[in-house]
Amino acid sequence: MTTINVMLVEDSQTQARQIRETLESVGLTVQVIGDGADAIREAVANPPALIVLDVHLPSMDGYQVCRRLKRAEETKHIPIIMLTDRMGAKETMTGLRAGADDYIPKDIFAAEHLVNTLRELGVLE
Amino acid sequence: MSFSGGARIVIPPVLSVQVVDAMDVMIARNTARQAASLLGFSSASRAQIAAAVAVLADTIVSADSPQTIHLNGLRIGAQTGLQVSCVAPWLAGANPDDALIALRSKIGDMMDEVAVESGTPPKMSLILWLSAARTTQEVSAV
Numbered sequence: 388m389t390t391i392n393v394m395l396v397e398d399s400q401t402q403a404r405q406i407r408e409t410l411e412s413v414g415l416t417v418q419v420i421g422d423g424a425d426a427i428r429e430a431v432a433n434p435p436a437l438i439v440l441d442v443h444l445p446s447m448d449g450y451q452v453c454r455r456l457k458r459a460e461e462t463k464h465i466p467i468i469m470l471t472d473r474m475g476a477k478e479t480m481t482g483l484r485a486g487a488d489d490y491i492p493k494d495i496f497a498a499e500h501l502v503n504t505l506r507e508l509g510v511l512e
Numbered sequence: 513m514s515f516s517g518g519a520r521i522v523i524p525p526v527l528s529v530q531v532v533d534a535m536d537v538m539i540a541r542n543t544a545r546q547a548a549s550l551l552g553f554s555s556a557s558r559a560q561i562a563a564a565v566a567v568l569a570d571t572i573v574s575a576d577s578p579q580t581i582h583l584n585g586l587r588i589g590a591q592t593g594l595q596v597s598c599v600a601p602w603l604a605g606a607n608p609d610d611a612l613i614a615l616r617s618k619i620g621d622m623m624d625e626v627a628v629e630s631g632t633p634p635k636m637s638l639i640l641w642l643s644a645a646r647t648t649q650e651v652s653a654v
Contacts, residue, residue, distance in 0.1 A: 466555075476564075480621060503542055
C-alpha cells in the first residue's frame, strides 16, 4: 500500500491531535509541525503529498507560509488546504490568493470538509 | 467582472439545497463545490464559491427562515458562469439598497455579481464568471 505523507502545520496541540486523527482515520501518514518557518524548511527538504495549514502560527502566519511554499520550486506543486476559524470574505480571498487550494472552516464539520477536499484534490479515492 | 447585453441562459448543472440548520450549511458548501467543478472552475475558485454559498446559507440559518439555495450554470454568448440564488423573505421590510450593501459586505469580492431583487419575497443572487485564470491555479504576488 502506498504511504501518503501529509504535513499538518498547527501550533495548538489540541487541534493538531483532532486533525491528525481525522487524517489518520482515512489512511494518511501525518507529520505535525508547530511553526511556519520550520514547515517551509521541512517541506523543501522532504516534500509531502499535501499540506494542511493553520492560519494562526507563531513566527509567520499561514498566509505568508502558503505564499512562500507556492513560490518555491520544490514545493509549489504541493496542494495546500488552509484550515481556519477566520472565515470572512476578506480572509478567504487572502488565503486563496496566497495560493491555497482550499480554505475551510474549523467548525464542527471540519473533518467532513477536510475529507471532501482530499477526495476532490485526488489525495483520497 | 460582469457581462450584460445578451440573454442569460440557464445551463446545467441545476442543483438545489434546502437549508434549515448548520448541517445544511456544510451540505450547501459541498454542493456548491460540485456545481463549480462540473462547470470547470479551478480548485481555488471552487473554494471561493463554496465560501460564498456558506455565507448565504449561514444567513438563512441566522434568519431562522428555512429556504432552498439554487445553483445553476449560466451562459451569455460564449461566457459561462455559476449563479447562486435564494428567496429572502426576511428582507421583505428592508430597503433593497441597504440589504444589498449588507450582502456585499459579507460576500466581499468572492463573487463577481451580487444582487438583491425586490419583490414578494425579495431574492438574493450571486454570480461568478468562468475565466482562463479561474480554470487553473493562480498565485498572486500579494
